[in-house]
Amino acid sequence: xxxxxxxxxxxxxxxVQLSTETKLFCGCSTTFGAPPNTxxxxxxxxxxxxxxxxxxxxxxxxxRTGLALNCKIAEVTKWDRKNYFYPDLPxxxxxxxxxxxxxxxGYLDFPDPDAPxxxxxxxxxxxxxxxxxxxxxxxxxxxRADSKIDLNRTGTPLLEIVSFPDLTSAAAxxxxxxxxxxxxxxxxxxxxxxxxxxxxxxxxxxxxxxxDGNDIATPIVxxxxxxxxxxxxxxxxxxxxxxxxxxxxxxxxxxxAPKQTRGWDDEAGVTKAxxxxxxxxxxxxxxxxxxxxxxxxxxxxxQQKVVLGESPSAARNRLQVNLGLKPxxxxxxxxxxxxxxxxxxxxxxxxxxxxxxxxxxxxxxxxTLKENDLSVEQFPISAARLSELLRAIDASVxxxxxxxxxxxxxxxxxxxxxxxxxxxxIVQVDSSEIETLCKELIDENPKVIAEARAGNAxxxxxxxxxxxxxxxxADAKVVRExxxxxxxxx
Amino acid sequence: MQxxxxxxxxxxxxxxxxxxxxxEVSKYFLDRVHQFDSIVSAMVNVFDEATVMEQADQVDxxxxxxxxxxxLAGLPITIxxxxxxxxxxxxxxSKMLQNFRPPYNATSVQRLIDAGMIVLGKTNMDEFAMxxxxxxxxxxxxxxxxxxxxxxxxxxxxxxVTVAAGMSPLSIxxxxxxxxxQPAAFCGVCGLKxxxxxxxxxxxxxxxxxxxxxxxxxxxxxxxxxxxxxxAGHDPRDSTSLNVAIPDLTSGLNAPLKGLRVGxxxxxxxxxxLDPEISKAVQATxxxxxxxxxxxxxxxxxxxxxxxxxxxxxxxxxASSNLARYEAAHYGYRARMTTEASSKSSTSGRNPxxxxxxxxxxxxxxxxxxxxxxxxxxALSAGYSDAYYKQxxxxxxxxxxxxxxxxxxVDVLLGPAFPTPxxxxxxxxxxxxxxxxxxxxxxxxxxAGIPAMSLPAGFTRDGLPLAIQLQAPQLQEARLxxxxxxxxxxxxxxxxxxxxx
Ligand SMILES: [Zn+2]
Numbered sequence: 001x002x003x004x005x006x007x008x009x010x011x012x013x014x015x016v017q018l019s020t021e022t023k024l025f026c027g028c029s030t031t032f033g034a035p036p037n038t039x040x041x042x043x044x045x046x047x048x049x050x051x052x053x054x055x056x057x058x059x060x061x062x063x064r065t066g067l068a069l070n071c072k073i074a075e076v077t078k079w080d081r082k083n084y085f086y087p088d089l090p091x092x093x094x095x096x097x098x099x100x101x102x103x104x105x106g107y108l109d110f111p112d113p114d115a116p117x118x119x120x121x122x123x124x125x126x127x128x129x130x131x132x133x134x135x136x137x138x139x140x141x142x143x144r145a146d147s148k149i150d151l152n153r154t155g156t157p158l159l160e161i162v163s164f165p166d167l168t169s170a171a172a173x174x175x176x177x178x179x180x181x182x183x184x185x186x187x188x189x190x191x192x193x194x195x196x197x198x199x200x201x202x203x204x205x206x207x208x209x210x211x212d213g214n215d216i217a218t219p220i221v222x223x224x225x226x227x228x229x230x231x232x233x234x235x236x237x238x239x240x241x242x243x244x245x246x247x248x249x250x251x252x253x254x255x256x257a258p259k260q261t262r263g264w265d266d267e268a269g270v271t272k273a274x275x276x277x278x279x280x281x282x283x284x285x286x287x288x289x290x291x292x293x294x295x296x297x298x299x300x301x302x303q304q305k306v307v308l309g310e311s312p313s314a315a316r317n318r319l320q321v322n323l324g325l326k327p328x329x330x331x332x333x334x335x336x337x338x339x340x341x342x343x344x345x346x347x348x349x350x351x352x353x354x355x356x357x358x359x360x361x362x363x364x365x366x367x368t369l370k371e372n373d374l375s376v377e378q379f380p381i382s383a384a385r386l387s388e389l390l391r392a393i394d395a396s397v398x399x400x401x402x403x404x405x406x407x408x409x410x411x412x413x414x415x416x417x418x419x420x421x422x423x424x425x426i427v428q429v430d431s432s433e434i435e436t437l438c439k440e441l442i443d444e445n446p447k448v449i450a451e452a453r454a455g456n457a458x459x460x461x462x463x464x465x466x467x468x469x470x471x472x473x474a475d476a477k478v479v480r481e482x483x484x485x486x487x488x489x490x
Numbered sequence: 491m492q493x494x495x496x497x498x499x500x501x502x503x504x505x506x507x508x509x510x511x512x513x514e515v516s517k518y519f520l521d522r523v524h525q526f527d528s529i530v531s532a533m534v535n536v537f538d539e540a541t542v543m544e545q546a547d548q549v550d551x552x553x554x555x556x557x558x559x560x561x562l563a564g565l566p567i568t569i570x571x572x573x574x575x576x577x578x579x580x581x582x583x584s585k586m587l588q589n590f591r592p593p594y595n596a597t598s599v600q601r602l603i604d605a606g607m608i609v610l611g612k613t614n615m616d617e618f619a620m621x622x623x624x625x626x627x628x629x630x631x632x633x634x635x636x637x638x639x640x641x642x643x644x645x646x647x648x649x650x651v652t653v654a655a656g657m658s659p660l661s662i663x664x665x666x667x668x669x670x671x672q673p674a675a676f677c678g679v680c681g682l683k684x685x686x687x688x689x690x691x692x693x694x695x696x697x698x699x700x701x702x703x704x705x706x707x708x709x710x711x712x713x714x715x716x717x718x719x720x721x722a723g724h725d726p727r728d729s730t731s732l733n734v735a736i737p738d739l740t741s742g743l744n745a746p747l748k749g750l751r752v753g754x755x756x757x758x759x760x761x762x763x764l765d766p767e768i769s770k771a772v773q774a775t776x777x778x779x780x781x782x783x784x785x786x787x788x789x790x791x792x793x794x795x796x797x798x799x800x801x802x803x804x805x806x807x808x809a810s811s812n813l814a815r816y817e818a819a820h821y822g823y824r825a826r827m828t829t830e831a832s833s834k835s836s837t838s839g840r841n842p843x844x845x846x847x848x849x850x851x852x853x854x855x856x857x858x859x860x861x862x863x864x865x866x867x868x869a870l871s872a873g874y875s876d877a878y879y880k881q882x883x884x885x886x887x888x889x890x891x892x893x894x895x896x897x898x899x900v901d902v903l904l905g906p907a908f909p910t911p912x913x914x915x916x917x918x919x920x921x922x923x924x925x926x927x928x929x930x931x932x933x934x935x936x937x938a939g940i941p942a943m944s945l946p947a948g949f950t951r952d953g954l955p956l957a958i959q960l961q962a963p964q965l966q967e968a969r970l971x972x973x974x975x976x977x978x979x980x981x982x983x984x985x986x987x988x989x990x991x
Contacts, residue, residue: 042594046815048587049574049596049693051728081811083870087843092814149819284870286879289699289808291729 006207008240010173011165015158016190017198018061023155024131025052032196036150044155046091058157061189062102064304071106078293082283088134098285101128110179113171117327122176123164132156170236182312186338201226205239218243219257225264235264323354339376343383350387381410388417427473438482494656497710505564512564516546516608519566523657530633532651534571535578536611545608563606568652570663571612574693583627584617586816586823586854596693598704598721605720613648617856619697626858635988640912643673650677653707656987661707666697668932670705671944676912678946678955682714685964686939687732690725696812698805701936709985711974715739743975748783753900757794763909771947771956791892796885801933803882810866818850825849890938897963907944907959941967946983
């Protein structure tokens, strides 16, 4: 698999916007897309005399996330000021967490992109809460500074999840980020919308190159501006190649150069050196004297443990082990999100065969959702109704072909399965009728019967068509089986 | 009738009984503001007469309507220009905020207004509360009404002056390292710094957040109690505000002092910079307390000698961060960028926006403020933070422990408020270290978070006010006020208005 003359070493810093209704330290709304500077107040504008007040909901979501990421949750956590000047930071400092983050070390297992039936583990260094900055646009022409600033985002709660450099390929980085996003949406702590900036990733990338039995590490580069999963994968791939070429040319190692920041240019497909925002990046962290340290109580932990729910990996495992799905099928359903798992569970709970349920959901249900751009919550056929249909197929009340017709009918009509069958003219034929039908066929087609008795299995095929002409509701499978039985008994 | 010498509590009772109207009282004091402010320069902005009278008439009509109002209803008050108040600019006596109009009232100010008090205007101060003489005001220095060539102290100098000169019966200021107690001492009035967290800091423009507290000025100890009763109490908008029940601060004022254990701090009383007349005033107070049945004990605060250094690391560190927001991008003073200034950005390596911030801060902030921002920035920098900021936090804990130990032996501590009486305008302004050293006796209460009060204690031979300081354990304001009130009744001081005519 890995044919490169080096080992890639990647760690991700992921900023997740927590879905609280209000900001981290004031009561302003966090809704995305409002007109600029309409969701602001003295606190998030940093007006003189204003003071921050902690939003406990953000702490709850951070604890929930930390628990799901197997992190040690701090008993006491505190708030620190990260000082730097920037126009989108009205206080001149960001309230963050420096040395006592709310979530300590943890880990996340994610499906191995090279061997989907197994998992890889990425260890996490920490996850801490901080407030987001605003957005600024600069127009620097002829020495004039024309800047526009929108402070709606200022103060929105972020959870920064920092991984160890455990990722060894671009595909693994993407797979980890995919699993992390899935988990966060399962937890309901973030909408993880990358376009709206609710999920932002920076990658720390370098190479370990074996030379004469020793590993030589290249300088670490932090790649920013990764706005999609594809960008994460491409940027890391590009950066690996670039670093290897640079090492071949210059021989520079981690000891020769400090960490550099580069931005990903998605159109050009390259990383570019970024002008450093802070020359020396001395943030002069110190505890924020406007806020008091927070003690995380047992009650706060258990409150979150109760609402954790099933993680994607637990759901995958249950679908495989308890319900007998193949790893691939379990993953497809789980990756669709928690509501799809709940829908699948609903179908199975109604008594339908799990594998048949999985097939129908992956094919018919998901195709319909995709074609009509619907979410599973908006899907017109309830889990109970689909279960009823699949049970009818399981019991040979209708065949698969008829089943599909009923499915189509149910998309547009709220009806029970018998009502749908009646509306479609599908009648279940009883066994004495089928017997009479088969006797007629044998009597009317001596030639075909002779062929069949001589061992030509295909010969019976022509009789199935004839049977359907006599009775459209006759189940082909049942007819074939009965004919064979009668011929065998001759 | 001379209203300015009455206690505010008495005057409030007269208003409530309709012996005098709120309009008459407000007019009386506003006239004195107009009469004397040109001499002492205590006010930065004053409400116009119509606005004040409108407020006064509202209170009068409520009293006429039989409404039961707070004991302070109808009384005028002045407010240090560090506390946000709607209707006037809140400047912090800085060019940077000269035109800043806050869209909200500080919680302490709002509580005074809710109690029916009449705000006359905003008082002058050292810029951003940094200083001990009010000479660091970007607008003008204030003058001590007892000796016009001397400073009124600072940083709440203007507030102390308005009370000392009878321009207002009451005032509130802020005390970060002595900024209420020292000007009170210089001007011959009472000043109280409450326990950290007792009064909300919401709307108090921050200098050093872990040290700042709002506190009252008055001629009478019972008036300090009455004002504190109104402004103290939990505020959900200030996370550091204490969620404790506030006791009745006035009911215990007359409790006898028999058996009270009073500590005299050896390190303060032996301090080489202590003026002999102040030392004598402390000794006289000691005797007075003994005559009231108190016992005197000597106590030690071994880390006392580190307190000024500790304070002048922690306060500038917090200030350097608190004042970062004044960068002219969002509000505040913005420098006119000339072509030369803009082109300078190409040589300085800063972009035009950064250059604008740098020039605006250079022009909009005064020397002392810039000095402290640089001190704090340095002390928080990588490589220095351990030796300065973090070390100072450790010593702060040691100082607080010293106090805790002392208060196991005694109920209150008695000592000087400031080493000298009021110094001359210009005397120390060019020697910041000398200026800082004067804060020796006041900064400790801020570092330890305990309540402290300065009280007048007679006059020097030259006619300058003398003062003593009392300190008590956290949340023991009632005890402090009780001792102060008893001392006043026993004749430690007689409320006096500085004669300016
Ligand atoms: Zn806000």
